[in-house]
Amino acid sequence: MEHSEGNTLIVIGLGILLVITIIISFRLGRYPIPTKEVLGISLSKIYPIEQFWTDQVEMVLINIRLPRIILACLVGCCLSATGVVYQGVFQNPMASPGILGASAGAAFGAALAILNYGSSFMVTISAFFFSLLTVSLVYLISKKVKGKSILGLILSGIIVSSLFSAATSFIKLVADPTDQLPAITYWLMGSLAGAKIGDIKFVIIPMTIGLVPLLLLRWRMNVLTMGDDEARTMGVNANQVRFIVIFCSTLTTAASVSVSGMIGWVGLVIPHLARKLVGNNYNHLMPASILFGAIFLLLVDNVSRNLFTTEIPLGILTAFIGAPFFIYLITREGETY
Amino acid sequence: MSIEVSNLSFSYGENQVLDHVNFTAQDNQLLSVLGPNGVGKTTLFRCILGLLNGYKGQILLDGIDIKGLGIEEMAKLIAYIPQFHYPSFNYSVFDMVLMGTSVQVSAISSPGRKQKKLVETALKRLGIYHLKNRGFTRISGGERQLVLLARALVQESKILVMDEPTSNLDFGNQVRVLTEIKSLAKEGYTVIQSTHNPDQTFLFSDKVMAMKDGRVLAWGTPGEIFTADLIYNLYGVEVEMESFYHDQARVCIPKSIVEKDHVSDLLSIC
Numbered sequence: 001m002e003h004s005e006g007n008t009l010i011v012i013g014l015g016i017l018l019v020i021t022i023i024i025s026f027r028l029g030r031y032p033i034p035t036k037e038v039l040g041i042s043l044s045k046i047y048p049i050e051q052f053w054t055d056q057v058e059m060v061l062i063n064i065r066l067p068r069i070i071l072a073c074l075v076g077c078c079l080s081a082t083g084v085v086y087q088g089v090f091q092n093p094m095a096s097p098g099i100l101g102a103s104a105g106a107a108f109g110a111a112l113a114i115l116n117y118g119s120s121f122m123v124t125i126s127a128f129f130f131s132l133l134t135v136s137l138v139y140l141i142s143k144k145v146k147g148k149s150i151l152g153l154i155l156s157g158i159i160v161s162s163l164f165s166a167a168t169s170f171i172k173l174v175a176d177p178t179d180q181l182p183a184i185t186y187w188l189m190g191s192l193a194g195a196k197i198g199d200i201k202f203v204i205i206p207m208t209i210g211l212v213p214l215l216l217l218r219w220r221m222n223v224l225t226m227g228d229d230e231a232r233t234m235g236v237n238a239n240q241v242r243f244i245v246i247f248c249s250t251l252t253t254a255a256s257v258s259v260s261g262m263i264g265w266v267g268l269v270i271p272h273l274a275r276k277l278v279g280n281n282y283n284h285l286m287p288a289s290i291l292f293g294a295i296f297l298l299l300v301d302n303v304s305r306n307l308f309t310t311e312i313p314l315g316i317l318t319a320f321i322g323a324p325f326f327i328y329l330i331t332r333e334g335e336t337y
Numbered sequence: 338m339s340i341e342v343s344n345l346s347f348s349y350g351e352n353q354v355l356d357h358v359n360f361t362a363q364d365n366q367l368l369s370v371l372g373p374n375g376v377g378k379t380t381l382f383r384c385i386l387g388l389l390n391g392y393k394g395q396i397l398l399d400g401i402d403i404k405g406l407g408i409e410e411m412a413k414l415i416a417y418i419p420q421f422h423y424p425s426f427n428y429s430v431f432d433m434v435l436m437g438t439s440v441q442v443s444a445i446s447s448p449g450r451k452q453k454k455l456v457e458t459a460l461k462r463l464g465i466y467h468l469k470n471r472g473f474t475r476i477s478g479g480e481r482q483l484v485l486l487a488r489a490l491v492q493e494s495k496i497l498v499m500d501e502p503t504s505n506l507d508f509g510n511q512v513r514v515l516t517e518i519k520s521l522a523k524e525g526y527t528v529i530q531s532t533h534n535p536d537q538t539f540l541f542s543d544k545v546m547a548m549k550d551g552r553v554l555a556w557g558t559p560g561e562i563f564t565a566d567l568i569y570n571l572y573g574v575e576v577e578m579e580s581f582y583h584d585q586a587r588v589c590i591p592k593s594i595v596e597k598d599h600v601s602d603l604l605s606i607c
Contacts (some may be wrong), residue, residue: 087425087426088426091425092425093425093426213445216445216446217444217445218447219439219442219446219447219448220439220444222428222432222436223436223439225424225425225426226424226436227422227424229383229386229388229417229419230417230419232386232387232388232408232412233386233387233388233411233412233415233416233417234412234416234417234436234437234439234440234488234492235408235409235411235412235413235439235440235492236408236439236440237408241444275426279428279429279432280426280427280428280432281428281429281432283447
């Protein structure tokens with residue numbers, strides 16, 4: 001199986017690339033830190049090394065850059081993983097993490113918290129909660145829809161999303177234009193500025209609960225792309241797998257969006273890039289998408305915090321980088337096989 | 338392995354699609370279901386495969402009522418070979434066939450060495466091993482049908498249900514696919530296929546079930562039931578039925594076309 005061995009190497013390669021990207025990301029910033037010191041400080045956490053760096057450098061690295069880099073990796077891999085599994089279980093290459101209203105719900109939750117002068121932690125909690133609530137609502141409505149379950153889910157997702165978007169617009173309308181409105185607008189554009197260890201502690205549990213089953217079920221997702229009836233005759237209960245996938249994906253998406261705000265494109269573009277690299281078999285596609293998502297968002301976040309003196313929101317950058325790349329990808333001649 | 342269907346009725350709301358259908362199929366049999374479009378063949382297959390509930394009557398696979406069977410137990414008894422459709426994502430032929438082994442592994446694991454061996458054997462048996470790394474959407478229609486057949490074989494269930502397996506194939510591939518199906522039936526599989534071609538049905542089938550308006554119009558060996566009247570009753574086309582090779586083959590010739598040409602021949606002579 002020459003194919004699958006090659007793909008395993010690509011996945012390992014992506015893993016190495018991620019480690020390199022992380023090390024480079026630690027160096028970058030308004031306060032450049034040499035690689036030697038980055039490695040020294042990292043190693044000193046596991047193994048006692050004599051300190052050859054200043055306390056200030058360690059403070060910047062551990063308290064500011066570390067949480068932000070971890071969060072960029074986590075959000076990147078969660079959005080990309082959710083995108084790739086949604087494409088499979090909805091048998092639709094255009095599916096993305098927000099398709100069942102997770103993003104629209106989170107946006108409403110965040111806006112509502114900002115309107116009520118919530119702390120940044122309250123904003124995160126509220127976004128997370130409303131994201132889960134929206135997807136649950138979509139799922140319940142779709143159960144009432146007659147006919148095909150996929151169509152029911154996607155239609156309910158569109159309807160409920162637009163309802164929550166309208167509600168978010170209404171909050172923007174009544175928000176105080178001097179401080180609340182800019183805060184909401186900025187949140188909606190997506191950013192990891194001000195990432196804290198507390199954010200990581202909050203999201204790590206739902207993200208893990210979500211990602212692990214998605215990884216374990218990855219072979220089943222191949223079968224689901226064949227359609228519900230075919231999957232069933234091959235012994236796979238499509239509705240059951242889809243329910244588990246939606247449950248897990250909602251946890252990871254809600255957790256991601258609640259700390260990062262709205263970041264589009266990652267969940268759509270990265271899975272397709274990964275498909276070009278390792279093919280459509282989820283055995284390799286899942287790990288490849290997860291690693292690729294982490295690398296991509298980390299790179300974009302580096303641009304976001306280093307390009308100008310003021311940060312550029314991530315949602316804007318992912319679109320600016322993602323869209324042209326995607327155009328190149330879909331217009332390119334030839335396929336992987 | 339056998340299929341026994343008794344008094345099977347199914348309706349979509351007011352519209353009755355199947356009306357007291359009875360038939361059985363045994364090991365080593367290729368059963369062809371013949372009938373015009375919209376006659377309920379697909380509904381019948383969906384019932385047998387456990388994809389439609391809410392039917393009346395009984396379906397027994399190997400003597401077991403399918404109402405009491407779970408999805409995995411069903412998949413171990415009966416496999417489905419769908420009509421070709423473009424899947425949402427392109428898979429290699431090997432991966433495509435490997436999917437058929439899913440029922441043999443737990444939900445959280447992937448097919449292993451044993452399953453991959455099965456795939457290689459099935460691909461070699463059907464003469465498509467050389468395609469294993471090609472993309473499923475990049476091979477010919479006949480090859481795709483064989484890939485779907487291989488996927489059903491690795492599932493290791495002894496009943497095969499095929500929805501018009503030759504409908505989109507050229508003549509050569511039709512014969513090739515039907516020959517494979519026939520030899521599978523000889524090896525002990527029970528095969529049910531729906532079809533639109535009376536001549537090939539006669540040539541390849543062990544049993545034929547002719548359906549019209551959700552009912553069984555005729556049931557038996559091809560030799561017993563194949564008459565010009567049956568074809569007229571099914572399709573509303575008057576045919577002349579010719580027998581060849583000591584009745585090993587029968588061919589239907591639509592009368593209207595032959596006669597018209599005959600008349601124009603006569604006219605051209607005058």
